[in-house]
Amino acid sequence: MSLDHPLARRLLRVGALIAITASALVWILPVAFILAASLKPDAAVLAEAGGLKAFWPSPPTLENYGDVFDRVAFGRIFLNSMIVNAGIVLGGLLVNSLAGYALARLRFRGRAVTIALMLALLIVPLEAIAVPLFYEITFLGGRDSYWAQIVPFVANAFSIYLFYSFFLGLPKELEEAARVDGAGPFRTFFQVVAPNARPAFASVAIITFLLSWGLYLWPLMITSTVDVRPLPLGVAEFRTLPPLQWGDVMAFAVMMIAPAVVLFLALQRWFVAGVATAGVKR
Amino acid sequence: MGAIELDGVEKVYGGGVHAVRGLDLTISEAELLVLLGPSGCGKTTVLRLVAGLESLTEGEIRVAGRRVDQMPPSKRDVAMIFQSYALYPHMTVRKNLAFPLRMRGASKDERARRIEHVTGLLSLEPLLDKLPGELSGGQQQRVAIGRALVREPAAFLMDEPLSNLDAQLRSRIRADLAELQRRLAITTLFVTHDQTEAMTLGDRVAVMREGCLQQVGTPDELYRSPTNVFVAWFVGSPSMNLVRGRAAEGVGTPTVTLVGDTEASFRAPSMQTGEGDVIVGWRPEDLALGAPEGDRPLLNGSVSRVESLGSERLVYVQTGLTTTSPEGEDGSGTLVVRTPTSGPVPRPGENVSLLVREGSEHVFGADGVSLAATFHPRRSGPAAGT
Numbered sequence: 001m002s003l004d005h006p007l008a009r010r011l012l013r014v015g016a017l018i019a020i021t022a023s024a025l026v027w028i029l030p031v032a033f034i035l036a037a038s039l040k041p042d043a044a045v046l047a048e049a050g051g052l053k054a055f056w057p058s059p060p061t062l063e064n065y066g067d068v069f070d071r072v073a074f075g076r077i078f079l080n081s082m083i084v085n086a087g088i089v090l091g092g093l094l095v096n097s098l099a100g101y102a103l104a105r106l107r108f109r110g111r112a113v114t115i116a117l118m119l120a121l122l123i124v125p126l127e128a129i130a131v132p133l134f135y136e137i138t139f140l141g142g143r144d145s146y147w148a149q150i151v152p153f154v155a156n157a158f159s160i161y162l163f164y165s166f167f168l169g170l171p172k173e174l175e176e177a178a179r180v181d182g183a184g185p186f187r188t189f190f191q192v193v194a195p196n197a198r199p200a201f202a203s204v205a206i207i208t209f210l211l212s213w214g215l216y217l218w219p220l221m222i223t224s225t226v227d228v229r230p231l232p233l234g235v236a237e238f239r240t241l242p243p244l245q246w247g248d249v250m251a252f253a254v255m256m257i258a259p260a261v262v263l264f265l266a267l268q269r270w271f272v273a274g275v276a277t278a279g280v281k282r
Numbered sequence: 283m284g285a286i287e288l289d290g291v292e293k294v295y296g297g298g299v300h301a302v303r304g305l306d307l308t309i310s311e312a313e314l315l316v317l318l319g320p321s322g323c324g325k326t327t328v329l330r331l332v333a334g335l336e337s338l339t340e341g342e343i344r345v346a347g348r349r350v351d352q353m354p355p356s357k358r359d360v361a362m363i364f365q366s367y368a369l370y371p372h373m374t375v376r377k378n379l380a381f382p383l384r385m386r387g388a389s390k391d392e393r394a395r396r397i398e399h400v401t402g403l404l405s406l407e408p409l410l411d412k413l414p415g416e417l418s419g420g421q422q423q424r425v426a427i428g429r430a431l432v433r434e435p436a437a438f439l440m441d442e443p444l445s446n447l448d449a450q451l452r453s454r455i456r457a458d459l460a461e462l463q464r465r466l467a468i469t470t471l472f473v474t475h476d477q478t479e480a481m482t483l484g485d486r487v488a489v490m491r492e493g494c495l496q497q498v499g500t501p502d503e504l505y506r507s508p509t510n511v512f513v514a515w516f517v518g519s520p521s522m523n524l525v526r527g528r529a530a531e532g533v534g535t536p537t538v539t540l541v542g543d544t545e546a547s548f549r550a551p552s553m554q555t556g557e558g559d560v561i562v563g564w565r566p567e568d569l570a571l572g573a574p575e576g577d578r579p580l581l582n583g584s585v586s587r588v589e590s591l592g593s594e595r596l597v598y599v600q601t602g603l604t605t606t607s608p609e610g611e612d613g614s615g616t617l618v619v620r621t622p623t624s625g626p627v628p629r630p631g632e633n634v635s636l637l638v639r640e641g642s643e644h645v646f647g648a649d650g651v652s653l654a655a656t657f658h659p660r661r662s663g664p665a666a667g668t
Contacts, residue, residue, distance in 0.1 A: 171366060171368070173364045173365075173366050173368035174368050174370065174371075176333075176335050176355075176362075176364070176368065177362070177364060177368035177370075178370075178381075178385075179334075179335065179354070179355045179356065180333055180334070180335070180355045180356070180360070180361065180362045181356070181361075181381055181382035181385055181429070181433075182356035182382055182385030182386050183356070183381075183385050184356070187385070191381075192370055195370075195372040196370075196371055196372055
C-alpha cells in the first residue's frame with residue numbers, strides 16, 4: 001500500500017492527530033490539575049491526585065483563594081511583580097526597538113561588530129553573570145529595590161535581534177517619505193516606523209513578560225523583604241509556610257499564571273504575525 | 283515655485299561606485315523635466331540627491347535660488363512621490379495628507395484649508411477616511427500626489443510614479459498628471475526608464491547613461507537629432523536600426539558604404555565630410571519594403587518575423603549587413619521596418635527589397651558621437667562609446 005493510498009493518508013492523519021493531542025495533554029494536564037486543585041478543599045487535593053478525580057473539583061470552592069489573601073500579603077507581592085514586569089517590558093520595548101532600529105538603518109563605524117557582539121550575547125545566560133552583577137548592583141546601592149530587578153533585564157540581545165530583523169524587512173520608502181515630509185529621526189521612528197511594527201512590539205512584549213514573570217534566581221539574590229519580592233519568590237516561600245496547605249498553594253499558582261495567560265490572549269494575534277514575519281523580507 | 287539647478291554634481295558611493303558624474307542640469311521654473319535612462323544609470327540617485335536622501339560627493343544643488351545640498355530633506359522645500367507611493371499604512375488618507383503639514387507646524391485651520399483644496403483638486407473626498415490598504419493602485423497614486431501637493435512645495439520629485447499601475451490606468455493618470463502639472467505650474471523632476479512616458483510627459487527630456495548626462499532636449503529633438511548612438515538607440519520604440527559602415531569623400535557629398543556579408547552604398551548629404559568607420563542609423567519608419575517609384579532599393583533581404591500591432595506592422599528583415607548596438611556588440615543583421623497595415627502581410631522567408639527615405643539617416647563616428655552636419659558637440663565628455 002503506497003503512501004498515496006486514501007486509507008494510508010487517513011491513517012497518517014489519525015496518527016498525527018494522536019501524537020499532537022498526546023503532546024498537548026502533557027502540557028495541559030498539569031495546568032488543569034492546578035486549576036482543579038485550587039478549587040478543592042485542602043484535604044481532597046492529595047487524596048484525589050492519583051485518579052481522574054484530580055481534574056474535577058466537586059463541589060468547587062473558592063475557600064483556598066481567600067486563604068491565600070489571609071495568610072500572606074498576596075496583593076503586595078502581586079503588585080511587586082506587576083511593577084517590576086511593567087518596568088522590564090516597557091523599558092525593554094523602548095530601548096530594544098531603538099537599538100534594533102539603529103542597527104538596521106543607521107550606517108556607523110563599528111556597526112558590524114556591534115551586531116556580532118549582540119548575537120554573541122544571546123548565548124550568555126544570567127546564571128553566568130549573576131555573581132558579578134550582584135556585586136555591581138550592591139555597589140550601586142540597589143539591594144532590595146525595584147530598579148535592581150528591572151534595569152539588568154531592560155536591554156536584551158534577543159529583543160534587539162528580533163526588532164533588528166523586523167526593521168530590516170520594513171520598506172525604507174516609508175521612512176524616506178517621512179523625512180522628506182519633514183519628520184526628524186525620532187518622529188519618523190515613533191510616528192511612522194513603530195505603528196507599522198506592531199507585530200514585533202507584541203512579540204517582544206510577550207516574550208519579555210513571560211521570561212521576566214518567572215524570574216527566580218536574581219530576585220532571590222538581590223531582595224530580602226516582602227516589600228519588593230515578586231511572585232515566584234512568594235509562591236516558594238508560601239509553600240514553606242506552615243501549615244502546608246496544597247489547595248492554597250495551587251490557588252496561589254493559578255493567580256500567578258493568570259496575568260501571563262491574559263496578556264498572551266490579548267496579544268496573540270500580533271505575536272503569531274511577529275514570529276512569522278520577523279526576519280522575512282517582504 | 284522655483285527652478286532646480288544642479289552644478290557639477292558628483293556622487294560616489296562607499297564601495298567606489300561612481301553613480302553620477304559631473305552633472306550640470308537646470309530644470310526651469312514650472313518645467314517638467316524627465317530624467318530618462320536604463321536602470322542603474324544614476325537617474326534615481328540624482329532625484330535622491332535633490333531630495334536630500336543621499337549626500338553629495340561634490341557640486342552644488344539649488345532649489346528656487348537657495349543652496350540646499352547641505353540641508354536635511356525637510357528643509358529643502360521639495361516634495362517627493364515614490365514608486366511604491368510610500369503612503370503611511372496606519373494612517374487614513376486624511377491623516378496621510380495632514381502629516382507633512384503637522385510636521386511643519388501648520389495650524390489646524392491651515393491644515394483643513396489645504397487638505398480641502400487638494401481633496402477637491404484630485405477628487406479624494408470619498409477616500410478621506412479610508413486606509414491606504416483599502417484603496418486601488420490608482421487611488422493610492424492620487425493620494426500620494428495629494429500628499430506632495432498639500433505642502434505647496436517649490437518643486438516636485440517623482441520616482442517612476444506610474445510604474446506600478448496597469449497599462450490602461452497608467453496612460454490615463456499620465457495625462458492627468460501632465461494636465462495638473464501644467465495647470466499648477468510646478469517645477470517637476472520626473473524619473474523614468476519608460477521612454478513613452480518620457481516622450482509624452484516631458485517638456486524636456488534628459489537622457490542619462492552610466493552616471494553621465496547624454497543629451498537634454500525636447501522629445502522631438504531627442505528623436506530627430508540624437509547627439510550620440512546611445513540616445514539614438516535608447517529613444518524610440520522599436521530602437522533605431524544601427525549598421526556599421528565606412529565613410530568616404532564623394533564628389534560634393536560624402537558617401538557611406540554599409541559593411542557586412544553584403545555591401546551597399548548611399549550618399550549622405552546630411553553628414554559632415556570625413557573618412558573612416560561610422561555607424562549609420564535609421565528609424566524603423568524611415569525604412570520601407572518593396573519598390574515604390576522615386577526610391578531606389580538600398581539592398582535586399584528576407585523577412586524573418588512580422589509583428590502586427592493593429593495600427594501598424596513591424597517587419598523584421600534579415601540582411602547581410604553588420605548591425606550593432608551602443609555597446610558595440612555586433613548583431614544578427616536584422617533591420618526593423620515599420621509599415622502600415624494596408625497591403626499584403628509579408629510572409630517569413632519572403633525576399634524583399636529595403637527602401638530608405640532620402641536624408642533620414644543618422645551618421646555617427648566610431649566614438650558614437652553624431653556626425654550630422656548641423657550638430658556641433660558642445661561638450662566632449664559624456665559620449666556613448668563603442
